[in-house]
Amino acid sequence: MRKNDLYVSFAVTPPSGIRSREIFAGEARDDPTLQVVAEGDDGVTISGMKMLATGAAFADEVWIGNLTPIDDKRAGESITCALPVNTPGVSFWAREPYERHARHEADYPLSFRFDETDTVLVCDLVKVPWERVFLHNNGAMSRRIYIETPANCYQNHQSNVRFWTKMGLIVGLASRMCQANGVDRIPAVRETLGRLAALEATVGGLVNGQIEAYEPWPDSYATPNRRIMYATLNWCQEHHTEIIDALRTLAGAAPLQMPASIDLVADPELKDRFERWWRTSSMPALDRLKLYKLVWDLIGSEFAGRHMLYERFYAGNSIIVRNQSDREAPWETFHATVDGLLERVQTPNSSQ
Ligand SMILES: Cc1cc2nc3c(=O)[nH]c(=O)nc-3n(C[C@H](O)[C@H](O)[C@H](O)COP(=O)(O)OP(=O)(O)OC[C@H]3O[C@@H](n4cnc5c(N)ncnc54)[C@H](O)[C@@H]3O)c2cc1C
Numbered sequence: 001m002r003k004n005d006l007y008v009s010f011a012v013t014p015p016s017g018i019r020s021r022e023i024f025a026g027e028a029r030d031d032p033t034l035q036v037v038a039e040g041d042d043g044v045t046i047s048g049m050k051m052l053a054t055g056a057a058f059a060d061e062v063w064i065g066n067l068t069p070i071d072d073k074r075a076g077e078s079i080t081c082a083l084p085v086n087t088p089g090v091s092f093w094a095r096e097p098y099e100r101h102a103r104h105e106a107d108y109p110l111s112f113r114f115d116e117t118d119t120v121l122v123c124d125l126v127k128v129p130w131e132r133v134f135l136h137n138n139g140a141m142s143r144r145i146y147i148e149t150p151a152n153c154y155q156n157h158q159s160n161v162r163f164w165t166k167m168g169l170i171v172g173l174a175s176r177m178c179q180a181n182g183v184d185r186i187p188a189v190r191e192t193l194g195r196l197a198a199l200e201a202t203v204g205g206l207v208n209g210q211i212e213a214y215e216p217w218p219d220s221y222a223t224p225n226r227r228i229m230y231a232t233l234n235w236c237q238e239h240h241t242e243i244i245d246a247l248r249t250l251a252g253a254a255p256l257q258m259p260a261s262i263d264l265v266a267d268p269e270l271k272d273r274f275e276r277w278w279r280t281s282s283m284p285a286l287d288r289l290k291l292y293k294l295v296w297d298l299i300g301s302e303f304a305g306r307h308m309l310y311e312r313f314y315a316g317n318s319i320i321v322r323n324q325s326d327r328e329a330p331w332e333t334f335h336a337t338v339d340g341l342l343e344r345v346q347t348p349n350s351s352q
Contacts, residue, residue: 008082010063011050011121013316034064034123035076036136043129044136046079050123054314055116056092059085062121067146067316070139078142080135081128089126092119098303106262106290110297110304118306147327150223156315157210157224160232163311164207167200167243173295174247180283180291181254189250196246199239206232230324233315240311248299255296258289 001008014033034048046064053062065080083090099115102108135141146152174196178184184193210224210232217223258278264270265286278285298304315321 006060007055007058008061008063009053009056009059009119010065011053011056012063012065012067013051014066014068014077015049015051015120033077034079034121035074036079037076037125039136043127044079044081044133046081046123046126046128048123050121053092053119053121054310056085056119056121057094057097057117061085062090062092064121064123065135065145066142068320069143072139075137075139078135078137078139079128079133080142080145081133083126083128083132087126089124091122091124093122094119096302098301098306104262107260107293108297108301108303109290109294111301115303147324150217150221152324153223153226153229156233157207157229159315160203160207160210160229160236163232163236163240164200164203167203170243170247170298171196171200173291173298174250176291177247177254177295178250180280180288181250181252182280182282183250192246192250196243199243203232203236206235227325227328230321230328233321234318234325237312237315237318237321241308244299244304244308247295251292251295251299255292255300258292258296262286262289262293 032049034046034050036044037047038045050064053059056062061082061084063080063082066078070078085092095118097115097117098108098111099113102112105112135145171193175184175193178189178193183189206228209228213225213228214222215225259274264274274289275285278288280288283291296304298307312318
């Protein structure tokens with residue numbers, strides 16, 4: 001990937017809502033889970049669906065694998081491989097692109113530029129040559145490949161750095177919006193801004209902690225600290241909704257007071273009315289429009305709604321994310337502290 005500067009999306013989750021293999025009304029289910037259906041000297045043939053290949057519409061290749069463990073009885077699903085996106089039989093079923101409706105960057109500044117799209121990967125009898133297969137027929141290893149190598153750690157350290165950067169945008173926007181609303185000097189508003197700034201610094205501390213407390217793993221390499229990295233994932237998953245809600249609360253109805261599109265400036269009469277009546281003492285009308293459109297793309301647009309789901313689920317549901325912290329925790333050390341304390345606790349002598 002590095003040598004050829006490839007952009008690779010990845011699909012490592014079985015299809016949502018249709019994972020059950022129950023039999024419907026006596027009929028055997030047409031199982032849509034991606035699996036190997038044939039194997040030969042030249043490679044394997046795979047069929048089925050996998051979700052949710054974010055960015056696949058822009059990618060060179062797609063990585064197929066499993067972030068959740070696979071039962072050894074279903075080892076055919078453990079297939080882990082990478083394919084060019086134009087491999088015969090591969091298709092991507094994309095959700096509605098939000099960028100398509102953003103006619104002007106100023107109307108939806110984030111949707112316009114940053115909609116990476118999400119797609120379901122569908123493979124219909126796709127031939128995968130052996131040199132593109134990383135793993136086959138090994139249920140347990142299909143998950144261990146991520147956690148017994150630094151793969152999951154590097155990937156999610158990057159996610160945490162991304163979240164920290166996003167926090168800087170949110171906090172800066174909250175402050176600018178309060179200035180535009182003329183409420184930024186009110187003590188109660190300053191407290192909210194102070195709290196948001198503290199949360200931003202918390203993620204910064206967590207990211208720096210991953211680096212400071214790096215692990216010499218594997219041999220002669222340095223990898224961000226796994227426990228702190230997983231703790232940060234959990235923190236971000238728990239706090240994103242609350243942080244966006246604070247921004248929404250500070251916004252009030254201001255974003256909805258803005259007209260539908262910046263294209264009104266093409267009409268001199270409308271432009272004149274807008275510039276005279278929508279401006280405030282601290283900000284010209286057009287700057288206010290741009291500001292509140294940006295706020296809306298973080299709290300209310302379809303792009304914003306997608307991000308609410310993304311931050312909740314991109315690394316797996318909360319059970320998966322917390323399981324990583326459970327697995328990596330030094331339970332023996334924690335238990336030793338408790339046990340050491342209990343050992344020192346004196347029991348009253350029965351003769352007393
Ligand atoms: C915007 C977005 C982008 C994504 N991008 C990618 C990507 O690029 N590549 C990729 O592979 N995946 C991607 N994902 C998919 C992600 O991996 C999955 O969403 C995630 O694994 C959770 O699976 P799910 O959505 O089926 O939800 P589920 O696991 O079905 O969870 C839904 C709800 O049910 C609850 N639940 C599930 N099981 C239990 C249980 N046993 N007990 C109690 N509660 C339970 C969960 O806590 C959750 O509240 C993306 C998801 C989103 C939303």
